[in-house]
Amino acid sequence: MKKEIFEPYNVSDNNFEQCVKCTICTVYCPVLEVNPDYPGPKQSGPDGERMRLKDPAFYDEALKLCLNCKRCEVACPSGVKIGDIIQSARIKYSKSKPKLRDMILANTDIVGTMASTFAPIVNTAVALKPVRKVMDSVLKIDHHRMFPKYTGLRFETWYRRYAEKKQQEFKKHVSYFHGCYVNYNFPQQGKDLIKVMNAAGYGVHLLEKEKCCGVALISNGLIKQATKQAKHNVEAFKKSIVDKKMPVISTSSTCIFTIRDEYPHLLGVKNEEIRNDSELATRFIFRLIDEGKLNLVFKKNYKKRIAYHTPCHMEKLGWSIYSTSLLKMIPGVELVQLESQCCGIAGTYGFKKENYQTSQEVGKPLFDQIENSKVDFVATDCETCKWQIEMSTSSKVQHPISILAEAIDVEATMKLWQK
Amino acid sequence: MNKNRSKEYDVIIIGGGATGAGTARDCAMRGLSVLLVERHDFATGATGRNHGLLHSGARYAVTDHESAAECIEENMILRKIANHCIEENNGLFLTLPEDDIAFQSQFVDACTSAGISTEIIDPKLALRMEPSANPDIIGAVKVPDGSVDPFRLTMSNALDAKLKGADILTQHEVVDILKDQDRVNGVELFDHAKKEKVKYYGKIVCNAAGIWGHNIARFAGVNINMFPAKGSLLIFGHRVNKMVLNRCRKPANADILVPGDTICLIGTTSERIPIEEIDNMYVSKDDVDVLIREGVKLSPSLATTRILRAYAGVRPLVAADDDPSGRSISRGIVLMDHKERDGLEGFITITGGKLMTYRLMAEEATDLICKKLDVDKKCETANIPLQGSEKSDETLNNVSQKVYSVNGITQKSAKDRHGSLAHKIAKGDENEDSMVCECEGVSIGEVKYAINELHVNNLIDLRRRTRVGMGTCQGELCACRAAGLLCESMEEPGKAKDDLANFLQERWKGMSPIAWGETINEIQFTSWIYEGIYGLKPDNN
Numbered sequence: 001m002k003k004e005i006f007e008p009y010n011v012s013d014n015n016f017e018q019c020v021k022c023t024i025c026t027v028y029c030p031v032l033e034v035n036p037d038y039p040g041p042k043q044s045g046p047d048g049e050r051m052r053l054k055d056p057a058f059y060d061e062a063l064k065l066c067l068n069c070k071r072c073e074v075a076c077p078s079g080v081k082i083g084d085i086i087q088s089a090r091i092k093y094s095k096s097k098p099k100l101r102d103m104i105l106a107n108t109d110i111v112g113t114m115a116s117t118f119a120p121i122v123n124t125a126v127a128l129k130p131v132r133k134v135m136d137s138v139l140k141i142d143h144h145r146m147f148p149k150y151t152g153l154r155f156e157t158w159y160r161r162y163a164e165k166k167q168q169e170f171k172k173h174v175s176y177f178h179g180c181y182v183n184y185n186f187p188q189q190g191k192d193l194i195k196v197m198n199a200a201g202y203g204v205h206l207l208e209k210e211k212c213c214g215v216a217l218i219s220n221g222l223i224k225q226a227t228k229q230a231k232h233n234v235e236a237f238k239k240s241i242v243d244k245k246m247p248v249i250s251t252s253s254t255c256i257f258t259i260r261d262e263y264p265h266l267l268g269v270k271n272e273e274i275r276n277d278s279e280l281a282t283r284f285i286f287r288l289i290d291e292g293k294l295n296l297v298f299k300k301n302y303k304k305r306i307a308y309h310t311p312c313h314m315e316k317l318g319w320s321i322y323s324t325s326l327l328k329m330i331p332g333v334e335l336v337q338l339e340s341q342c343c344g345i346a347g348t349y350g351f352k353k354e355n356y357q358t359s360q361e362v363g364k365p366l367f368d369q370i371e372n373s374k375v376d377f378v379a380t381d382c383e384t385c386k387w388q389i390e391m392s393t394s395s396k397v398q399h400p401i402s403i404l405a406e407a408i409d410v411e412a413t414m415k416l417w418q419k
Numbered sequence: 420m421n422k423n424r425s426k427e428y429d430v431i432i433i434g435g436g437a438t439g440a441g442t443a444r445d446c447a448m449r450g451l452s453v454l455l456v457e458r459h460d461f462a463t464g465a466t467g468r469n470h471g472l473l474h475s476g477a478r479y480a481v482t483d484h485e486s487a488a489e490c491i492e493e494n495m496i497l498r499k500i501a502n503h504c505i506e507e508n509n510g511l512f513l514t515l516p517e518d519d520i521a522f523q524s525q526f527v528d529a530c531t532s533a534g535i536s537t538e539i540i541d542p543k544l545a546l547r548m549e550p551s552a553n554p555d556i557i558g559a560v561k562v563p564d565g566s567v568d569p570f571r572l573t574m575s576n577a578l579d580a581k582l583k584g585a586d587i588l589t590q591h592e593v594v595d596i597l598k599d600q601d602r603v604n605g606v607e608l609f610d611h612a613k614k615e616k617v618k619y620y621g622k623i624v625c626n627a628a629g630i631w632g633h634n635i636a637r638f639a640g641v642n643i644n645m646f647p648a649k650g651s652l653l654i655f656g657h658r659v660n661k662m663v664l665n666r667c668r669k670p671a672n673a674d675i676l677v678p679g680d681t682i683c684l685i686g687t688t689s690e691r692i693p694i695e696e697i698d699n700m701y702v703s704k705d706d707v708d709v710l711i712r713e714g715v716k717l718s719p720s721l722a723t724t725r726i727l728r729a730y731a732g733v734r735p736l737v738a739a740d741d742d743p744s745g746r747s748i749s750r751g752i753v754l755m756d757h758k759e760r761d762g763l764e765g766f767i768t769i770t771g772g773k774l775m776t777y778r779l780m781a782e783e784a785t786d787l788i789c790k791k792l793d794v795d796k797k798c799e800t801a802n803i804p805l806q807g808s809e810k811s812d813e814t815l816n817n818v819s820q821k822v823y824s825v826n827g828i829t830q831k832s833a834k835d836r837h838g839s840l841a842h843k844i845a846k847g848d849e850n851e852d853s854m855v856c857e858c859e860g861v862s863i864g865e866v867k868y869a870i871n872e873l874h875v876n877n878l879i880d881l882r883r884r885t886r887v888g889m890g891t892c893q894g895e896l897c898a899c900r901a902a903g904l905l906c907e908s909m910e911e912p913g914k915a916k917d918d919l920a921n922f923l924q925e926r927w928k929g930m931s932p933i934a935w936g937e938t939i940n941e942i943q944f945t946s947w948i949y950e951g952i953y954g955l956k957p958d959n960n
Contacts, residue, residue: 017656017725020941021857021892043828047857050891051828053658054681055835060827078940 016085018078019046025072025082030342031065034361038065041072044089045082052089059093065358066090067346068219069312084265091223091266098221101139105348106220109212112150112184119152142356148185148387155187159206163194170203174284175240177250177259180212181383192405193251193281199410200285200294201417205246207236213255216348218266230269233259237274247277249284251401253381254347256280257313280381282400283322289329296329296404297412303332306403307375309366309389310340311382323381323400330407336373341366345388360392367392379403428454428586430788431606431621433593433635434628435459436466437569437774440576441781441800442627443585448803449789449796453585454619455577456608458592460880462573464629466774467883468700468732470652470686471679472663473497473505473565474775477512477537478670480529481522486751487533490775494563496801497572497778503807503838504571508678510564510663511540511549513556515716518668523558526667530562537562551660551718564663566679569774570883571836574873575805578840582806589874591617596624596639596766603639603765612876623788626768630697630735636768641761643768644738647697649731651706652686653714653933656725656891659683664717673713680835681859681890682727685714692733702729702932725937727893728929737771752776754783756791765791807838832860836885837868844868855904856897858890866901870908878902878922893926895945899953920955 025041026032032040039048044063051058063086072082104111115122125131126147136143155178167173174197182190194204211233217226237259240246250256259278263269271278288294306327314320320340327335344363349355370378370393377396378389386397430446432439435457443455457463476490497505514520523539530537538561545559546552552559581587590611597605597618605620624639626632633645658678666674677684688706707729714721737753753771757763769784782798789796804810829852833841844864845851851864869875869884878901881887887901888894898919906915923945930942949955 017891018937018940019891020937020944021896022944023896039828043857046891047860048828050657050681050858051832051860054678055831058828058831062827078937 015078015080016046016049019076019080020078022077024075024077025080028071028075030069030071030344030362031067031358035065035358037062039063041066041082041086045072045085046080049085049089052093056093059089061094061096063090064094065355067312067342067344067349067362069342069346070316071312071342074315081265087218087262087266090221091218094221096221099140101141101352102220102348103222104139105141105351106216106222107212108180108184108216112180115150116152116154116184119150123149136353140353141351142353144356144391145351146387146391148181148383150184151187153187155183155190156206158187159190159194163191163204166198167203167205170198170201172201173203173205173244173246175207175246175248176204177207177210177213177237177248177252177255177278179250179252179255179383181252186383189251189399189402192399192402193249195405195410196285196401196408197249197281199408199413200288200296201414205240207248208239210236213252213258214267215254215258215262218258218262219347219349223267227267227269230259230263230267234263234269234271234274237271237278241274241277247279247284248274249279249281251281251381251399252383253280253311253314253317253319254384257317261316280317280319280322282326282381283319285404286322286326289326295413295416297409297416298330298332298407299409301332302330302407304377304403305334305336305375307336307338307370307373307378307395309338309343309370309378309380309385309397311380311385312342312346314381315340320381323379327379327400327403330403332407333403336375338366338369338373338378341369343385343388345384347384350384350388359388363388363392370395426452426620428452428619428621429792430454430623430625431456431619432625432627433606434464434626434632435461435573435577435587435589436464436627436629437462437573437576437777438466438629438769438772438780438784439627440573440580441777442625442769442784443580443587444576444583445781445785445798445800446788447580447583447585448799449785449794451788451792451794453580454621455580455585455587456591456593456606456619457587457589458611458631460589460876460883461577461874462570462883464631465732465734466569466573466629466777468652468730469569469650469774470675470677470684471567471569472675472677472775473567474773475510475562475564476533476535476775477510477526477530477560477562477564478665478675480533480535481526482669483751484529484533486773486776487529487535489752489779490773491533491535491563493775493779494565497567497775498565500778500801500804501567501572501575501808502804503835504568504575504805506566506679507563508565508662510562510665511545511552512560512562512665512667513545513552513717514558514667515553516555516557518666520558522669523560523667527560535562549660549662549664551720552664553716553719558667560667564665566663566677567774568680571807572777572805574884575807577874578806587874589880590876593628593635593638596635598639598763601762601764603763622765623791624766625784625788626766627770627784629770630694630733632735632768632770633694639757639763639766641757641763641766643755643770645694645770646736646738647692647694648734648736649690649692649700650687650734651702651710651729651731652684653707653710653729654727654929655683655685655721656727657681657683659718659720659724666717673710674717676714676717676721680886685710685717685721689734697733700731700733702731704932706731707932725891726933727891727938728926729932730929735770752780752783754780754787756787767791807840809839828860829854829862829865832886833862833865836865843872855900856885856887856890858892858897859886861885861887861897863904866904867908870905875905877918878905879925881905882922888922888926892941893930893945894923895941895948898922898926899949916955919949923949923955
C-alpha cells in the first residue's frame with residue numbers, strides 16, 4: 001500500500017504564528033519603556049496581525065510610534081519578524097497620508113540636491129532660531145533639532161573631479177554605496193573610505209547611478225517611491241556585483257540594512273543575487289584581515305579612548321563585532337563598549353515634533369552612559385545616531401572608517417602588498 | 420441563585436443550548452413563568468461544538484429542500500435579531516477539477532427553488548474576492564452564508580429570557596423527572612456547586628437537552644431513538660479566508676471552511692458512535708488527517724497555517740418512530756408531544772434540527788407549550804432583537820468609546836463581542852482597561868462584567884462569554900490573570916486553583932490531537948509557567 005505522505009508545517013510570511021507569547025520583545029522595546037501610548041511590539045505585531053486579519057479596522061495609528069529599531073526581532077527566541085509585521089501593517093492599513101513635512105524629511109535625495117546647491121544659505125538659514133521656530137510650528141519639525149550641514153561640494157562631484165582616475169591604478173576593485181549623508185552632508189567620510197580602501201589595495205568606484213536607499217520613504221509611508229528606488233538600486237548593484245564581480249560596500253549601517261533586508265521583506269523587491277555581496281566596509285575589511293589577505297599598519301602616535309555605540313540596525317545585522325574588532329586592532333585605542341541601547345532618533349522619527357520627547361527619553365540611558373564614560377569621542381556606524389548623540393551629549397562622534405583613516409599608516413600598509 | 424422551590428413554574432426547560440435558551444426566551448416573552456436548567460453551562464453541547472456557520476441553506480438545497488428553505492428564512496431573521504452574534508461574510512461554493520461541474524447548475528436550481536439567492540462567479544473573479552481559495556477552481560457560486568458565534572447567541576437568548584422574568588440554573592443536572600401518575604410535574608436536580616439534590620415543580624417540562632435528551636426521556640419512562648453522530652473540527656490560529664468556503668458537491672467530509680472571529684475552522688467528519696460515548700468526545704488521528712487533507716483542497720494555505728486545537732461535537736439525530744433501526748434519519752426538527760406519543764402528560768421533547776433553526780424550534784416548542792397551557796399569544800422572537808443587538812440612538816462606536824480610555828483593541832473587541840451591551844462594561848480607568856487576554860483583547864473591565872452579569876461559575880464559562888483563552892496562547896498568559904479576578908469574586912476562593920488546573924487541562928485536551936510544531940512549543944512553555952513557576956499540578960483536579 002502506498003503511504004500517503006503529508007507533513008503539515010507551520011510557516012507564514014512573517015512567522016507571526018511562531019510567537020509563543022513569551023513577551024520578551026516587549027521587555028526590549030525602547031519605546032514602550034517611555035511611552036505608554038505605544039501598544040508594544042507583541043500587541044502591535046503578532047497579536048495585532050491576527051486582529052487585523054479579522055478586520056482591518058483593528059489597525060491602530062499608534063503603530064506609528066514604532067521606531068523600527070528591530071530590537072524586538074533580535075530579542076525574539078522564535079524568529080518572529082515583529083518589526084516587519086508592524087511596518088507592513090503600516091504600509092497596508094494606514095489611512096493617514098504623509099504630510100508635507102514627512103515628504104521633505106523622507107526625500108533625502110531631492111532635498112539634499114537642492115540644499116547642497118545653495119549650501120551656505122540653507123545652512124545659515126536652518127541654523128537660525130526664528131527659522132527653526134517657523135519649521136517647528138508650521139512643519140512640526142522639532143525646533144531642538146539641528147539639521148546636519150549641507151556641503152557645497154557633493155561627494156559624487158568631488159569623486160568625479162579628484163578621485164575617479166586614480167582608482168584604475170589598483171588591481172582589485174569595489175563599488176561604494178555612499179548614501180545621502182556622505183553625498184550631501186559629510187563627504188569627508190567617503191574620502192576616508194577611499195583612503196582606507198586604497199591603502200588596502202582596492203580601487204573604489206561609484207555605482208552607475210545610486211539612489212537613496214529609501215529607508216526614510218518607507219518609514220514615512222511613501223511606498224511607491226521607495227519601491228521604485230529599491231528596484232533601481234538592485235539593478236545598479238547587479239551591474240557591479242553580477243556583471244563586474246565587484247562587491248558593494250557602504251559606510252551606512254541603515255542603508256545597507258535596508259537594501260539587504262527591508263527591500264525583500266517590506267517592499268517585495270527581490271535581491272538574492274546581490275544580497276551576499278552587499279555589506280559594510282568594516283565587515284569587508286575585517287574579513288580580509290581575518291582571512292590573511294590584508295595587513296594594516298598603524299601609526300605609532302595614535303592614542304585615543306573611544307566608546308562604541310551599537311546602532312539598532314547593526315544589532316539586527318549582528319555586525320557591530322566587525323567594527324569593534326577593527327577598532328581594537330589599533331594599538332593606541334582603548335575601546336569602551338557601550339551597552340547596546342537605542343539612541344532614540346530612528347532616522348526621521350526624532351525630527352518630528354510629536355516624537356521629540358519620546359526620542360530623547362529613549363536615548364537618555366545611552367546619553368548618561370556616554371557622559372560617564374570619559375572618552376575622547378564616540379564611534380558608531382550610523383549617521384543619524386551620530387546627530388542624536390552629538391546633539392544630546394557633549395561628545396563628538398566618528399565613523400570607524402574615519403578612525404581607521406586617521407590611524408592607518410597608509411604608505412607602510414601599501415608597501416606590504418606592493419612588494 | 421435561590422429560586423423559589425415551592426413555586427410551580429409554567430414550564431421547566433431542560434438544556435442550556437441554543438434551543439433551550441431560545442425556548443426560554445420565547446416562553447418568557449409570551450408571559451409564562453420559566454425555569455431553565457442546565458447541567459454544565461450554556462452552549463456546552465452541540466450548540467457550541469460545530470462550525471459556527473450561518474448557513475444560507477445552500478448546503479442542503481440539493482439533498483434536503485425543507486431544511487434549506489428553513490435555513491435561509493432563519494438566516495435572514497438572525498441577521499435582523501442577532502446582528503452582534505453574526506458576521507455577514509457571504510460564502511462561495513467551489514468546484515474543483517475533481518468535482519463534476521454539472522452539479523453546479525443542479526445546485527443553483529435547487530437553491531433558487533428554496534429561496535436562496537445565488538450568483539455564479541467567474542473563477543478568476545472568485546479568486547480575487549477570496550484569495551485564499553484553491554487557485555485550481557473551475558467554478559464558484561456566491562451564496563448568503565455567514566458566521567455565527569453560538570456562545571454569544573445562546574447567552575443573548577438566556578439574558579433576554581432572564582430580563583423577562585425567567586429563572587436560570589446552570590450547574591444543575593437533571594437526575595430524575597418527577598411524575599404524578601401519568602403526568603410529569605417537575606424535575607429533580609443535582610446542584611454541582613453545593614453537591615445536593617433539589618426538586619422543582621412545573622406544569623410542563625420541556626426536554627431540550629439535545630443528544631442528552633435520550634437519557635432525560637428515559638427518566639420520564641419514555642423511549643426516544645437517538646443516533647449520535649460525531650463531527651470533528653480543527654481550529655486554525657488566524658483567519659485564512661474572509662468568505663465561507665464550501666465544496667460544490669453533495670455534502671461530505673471536511674468540506675466547509677468558516678472564518679469566525681479571529682480564527683477559521685475546517686470540518687466536519689461524520690461518524691456514528693454508541694450513545695454511551697457522548698460524554699467522552701475525542702478527536703482521533705484519522706479525523707485530523709482527513710480534515711487537513713480535505714481542507715487544503717479548499718484553501719491550500721491551510722497546510723502551512725498553525726492549528727490551534729481540535730474538537731468534536733455530537734449531532735442529535737432522531738430515528739423516525741416507525742423505523743427503530745435508524746436507517747431513515749431526519750436532520751429536520753423533531754417535536755414530540757409525549758401525551759400523544761406515549762400517553763404522558765406535561766412532557767415534550769424538542770430535538771433534531773440545527774443551530775441555524777434554533778429559533779424556529781423554540782417557536783414550535785413554545786407554540787405547543789402555550790396550546791397545552793391554553794395561552795393565546797403570538798410568537799414575536801423573529802421581530803424583536805436580542806440583548807446586545809437592539810437598535811440604539813447612539814451608534815455602537817459612541818457607546819463603546821465612552822467606555823474605554825486608551826486601548827483600541829480591547830474596545831473594538833468588546834464591541835464585537837457584546838454589541839450594545841458593551842456599555843455595561845464599567846467605565847474604564849487605566850487598570851480596568853488593561854488586558855487579561857492579550858490574544859483576544861479582553862480587558863479587566865470586560866472580565867468583571869462577565870463575572871458579575873453573565874452567569875460565570877468558572878474559567879471555562881468565562882471563556883465562552885469573553886473568548887479569554889481562545890487565542891493563540893490558549894490560556895498561557897491569561898489563565899492566571901483571569902483566575903485571579905474570578906477568585907476575588909468567589910465565595911470559596913480555595914477552589915480557584917482546581918479551577919485553573921481544570922481550565923488548562925481542558926485547553927490541553929483540544930491541543931493534544933494536533934500537538935506538533937508551534938502548538939507543542941506553546942504548550943511546553945505554558946507548562947513551564949504553570950507547573951514550573953506556579954507549582955500547579957496536572958492532577959490538581
